Amino acid sequence: MTPNTAHAVHQIARPTDFPTAAEFAFASFPVPEPVPGTALVENLLLSVDPYHRGLMDGGEGGFELNAPLEGRSVGRVIASRDPGLAEGDLVFHREGWRTHALVTLGAAGTRRLRVHEGVPLEAYLSLLGGTGLTAYAALTRTADLQEGEDLFVSAAAGGVGTAAGRIARLLGARRIIGSAGSAAKVRHLTGRLGFDAAFDYHDGPVGEQLAQAAPDGIDVYVDNVGGGHLEGAIEALREYGRIAWVGAISTYNGDRSPAAPRNLFEVVHKSLRLEGVLVRHHTHLQEELEEFLVPHLRSGRIGTDTTVVRGFDRTVDAFLGMLHGDNVGKMLVRLDG
Amino acid sequence: MTPNTAHAVHQIARPTDFPTAAEFAFASFPVPEPVPGTALVENLLLSVDPYHRGLMDGGEGGFELNAPLEGRSVGRVIASRDPGLAEGDLVFHREGWRTHALVTLGAAGTRRLRVHEGVPLEAYLSLLGGTGLTAYAALTRTADLQEGEDLFVSAAAGGVGTAAGRIARLLGARRIIGSAGSAAKVRHLTGRLGFDAAFDYHDGPVGEQLAQAAPDGIDVYVDNVGGGHLEGAIEALREYGRIAWVGAISTYNGDRSPAAPRNLFEVVHKSLRLEGVLVRHHTHLQEELEEFLVPHLRSGRIGTDTTVVRGFDRTVDAFLGMLHGDNVGKMLVRLDG
Numbered sequence: 001m002t003p004n005t006a007h008a009v010h011q012i013a014r015p016t017d018f019p020t021a022a023e024f025a026f027a028s029f030p031v032p033e034p035v036p037g038t039a040l041v042e043n044l045l046l047s048v049d050p051y052h053r054g055l056m057d058g059g060e061g062g063f064e065l066n067a068p069l070e071g072r073s074v075g076r077v078i079a080s081r082d083p084g085l086a087e088g089d090l091v092f093h094r095e096g097w098r099t100h101a102l103v104t105l106g107a108a109g110t111r112r113l114r115v116h117e118g119v120p121l122e123a124y125l126s127l128l129g130g131t132g133l134t135a136y137a138a139l140t141r142t143a144d145l146q147e148g149e150d151l152f153v154s155a156a157a158g159g160v161g162t163a164a165g166r167i168a169r170l171l172g173a174r175r176i177i178g179s180a181g182s183a184a185k186v187r188h189l190t191g192r193l194g195f196d197a198a199f200d201y202h203d204g205p206v207g208e209q210l211a212q213a214a215p216d217g218i219d220v221y222v223d224n225v226g227g228g229h230l231e232g233a234i235e236a237l238r239e240y241g242r243i244a245w246v247g248a249i250s251t252y253n254g255d256r257s258p259a260a261p262r263n264l265f266e267v268v269h270k271s272l273r274l275e276g277v278l279v280r281h282h283t284h285l286q287e288e289l290e291e292f293l294v295p296h297l298r299s300g301r302i303g304t305d306t307t308v309v310r311g312f313d314r315t316v317d318a319f320l321g322m323l324h325g326d327n328v329g330k331m332l333v334r335l336d337g
Numbered sequence: 338m339t340p341n342t343a344h345a346v347h348q349i350a351r352p353t354d355f356p357t358a359a360e361f362a363f364a365s366f367p368v369p370e371p372v373p374g375t376a377l378v379e380n381l382l383l384s385v386d387p388y389h390r391g392l393m394d395g396g397e398g399g400f401e402l403n404a405p406l407e408g409r410s411v412g413r414v415i416a417s418r419d420p421g422l423a424e425g426d427l428v429f430h431r432e433g434w435r436t437h438a439l440v441t442l443g444a445a446g447t448r449r450l451r452v453h454e455g456v457p458l459e460a461y462l463s464l465l466g467g468t469g470l471t472a473y474a475a476l477t478r479t480a481d482l483q484e485g486e487d488l489f490v491s492a493a494a495g496g497v498g499t500a501a502g503r504i505a506r507l508l509g510a511r512r513i514i515g516s517a518g519s520a521a522k523v524r525h526l527t528g529r530l531g532f533d534a535a536f537d538y539h540d541g542p543v544g545e546q547l548a549q550a551a552p553d554g555i556d557v558y559v560d561n562v563g564g565g566h567l568e569g570a571i572e573a574l575r576e577y578g579r580i581a582w583v584g585a586i587s588t589y590n591g592d593r594s595p596a597a598p599r600n601l602f603e604v605v606h607k608s609l610r611l612e613g614v615l616v617r618h619h620t621h622l623q624e625e626l627e628e629f630l631v632p633h634l635r636s637g638r639i640g641t642d643t644t645v646v647r648g649f650d651r652t653v654d655a656f657l658g659m660l661h662g663d664n665v666g667k668m669l670v671r672l673d674g
Contacts, residue, residue: 260599271613278605
């Protein structure tokens with residue numbers, strides 16, 4: 001890669017089932033000059049996320065073929081004709097999947113990063129980024145988790161899952177239980193991540209394993225999976241339980257409708273609440289999130305929980321690996337390594 | 338019936354599918370003498386409700402065979418050894434399905450009726466009773482209906498449905514749309530009950546009929562039915578829509594699990610909220626409900642919307658008729674007629 005050449009990942013075909021590298025291509029182009037009102041950013045860190053799988057199918061708001069792709073990124077301004085941005089500024093923006101981009105402060109979610117001394121860059125796309133904000137909104141707003149309550153998180157070793165575990169602990173949750181897709185992840189959950197119990201969902205029906213892990217039931221469920229996980233959680237939820245439904249990663253390939261839980265009517269019998277969480281409805285909580293988490297990130301009480309792939313040319317590998325569950329915590333691509 | 342003989346309906350067998358009169362029997366016994374701490378009540382008005390169908394299956398909290406049955410009732414005290422109740426007092430209690438009962442103030446939900454001049458007795462078991470309270474809690478608490486919002490109600494000609502229509506109008510709903518099970522009920526909804534649109538769910542998929550009745554979508558759905566109705570409503574709900582799930586009367590016989598909506602994941606995509614409503618969690622709203630409705634009942638702005646069957650010996654007929662949808666509004670049995 002020469003200094004005057006920029007690189008980008010394009011999608012070149014629609015996946016029929018599980019995405020492969022064949023649906024992507026790397027494109028090169030001259031590093032653009034900032035036009036008035038824009039700044040040129042060199043990206044340092046890129047986010048690849050489960051929701052990108054949905055965008056790959058195209059349609060309204062989806063990825064266009066042979067075009068730049070949306071993705072959360074942290075970059076450094078290297079030339080600016082935007083009066084709000086100066087050379088050297090760190091910015092959060094959505095022009096991801098590429099090495100360089102032109103951005104405009106305040107447009108498309110572009111904001112100057114509030115840099116917190118002692119906080120690693122990875123935190124801005126994990127706990128302080130979209131996944132952390134999703135988990136924070138799910139717990140403090142949608143589910144309204146109270147001190148002393150018991151929580152179950154599915155896909156608990158993933159980006160939103162690890163963030164939910166960290167944040168719930170800080171909020172004073174009593175027992176935190178997670179499900180994951182491998183024995184190694186289960187060990188990681190009950191080890192480093194401090195979950196009180198965890199299980200591999202391959203080992204048996206979620207309802208049965210959850211009943212063993214939480215014999216007295218749960219108060220809140222953060223759902224990243226849907227289907228059988230949702231059904232098992234409904235079984236375990238106590239009266240007035242709340243479900244913050246974030247995603248259904250297990251069903252993003254192939255059949256797009258997660259199997260609906262057969263026991264959904266328990267929502268009436270137990271006065272449960274099931275509510276969807278879209279992070280774009282909670283961006284006003286960004287500052288609150290940072291005030292809540294930064295002291296703990298600084299003190300080292302919590303880590304950033306990331307899997308960082310190094311090198312822009314491994315962006316597609318990182319994305320596919322994330323879909324296969326290779327990551328623990330938030331999957332990121334670091335460009336300056 | 339002689340003055341010294343009391344009568345009661347007992348359940349004598351479990352239904353295998355749709356209940357029939359063969360599962361009930363009328364029992365006679367001497368009118369009881371009040372023991373200290375109790376009052377003898379002569380029932381004036383009995384309520385038969387969809388939830389009784391569930392109780393017929395027995396199990397925890399269900400009807401016992403060959404025993405008195407639970408049911409909301411209004412009666413008059415005819416002898417009292419309860420210091421809180423005087424002869425002539427009107428009481429609301431749960432010792433239904435019978436002509437006479439011993440009750441204790443404050444026990445099992447027994448309360449002295451706050452008698453409102455100019456309000457017919459039927460109102461205390463309909464709009465001011467459990468069905469009205471259910472609808473009021475569903476709209477003002479669970480769904481938090483706002484002025485100017487659009488509402489869909491299923492089983493709209495039933496007890497909870499008619500109450501939801503009345504209350505939503507008073508709360509300032511914009512368009513109120515109802516589904517029902519016959520052309521006559523549909524006419525009643527758009528006629529006397531003032532619904533803006535209504536349809537017979539036999540005439541086509543709920544989603545399609547609702548899309549015609551509410552081409553711009555709905556904000557709130559009060560669900561008395563589940564299954565295909567819930568699926569159709571999820572389709573029609575706008576972003577941030579709320580579902581107050583009250584019951585699933587269509588599935589109370591035979592298969593007890595309503596078919597789960599195939600589009601449930603729209604709860605995430607549209608940031609919807611689905612929440613169960615149990616009236617027993619909202620009894621503290623009774624006074625608020627009365628303050629809200631009594632002026633309108635007195636002025637005649639709203640009616641009580643009841644189907645009243647006369648004569649205790651027709652109690653089982655009333656119950657079975659209600660399950661068959663013979664009623665418009667709340668189904669009641671009047672004993673003094």
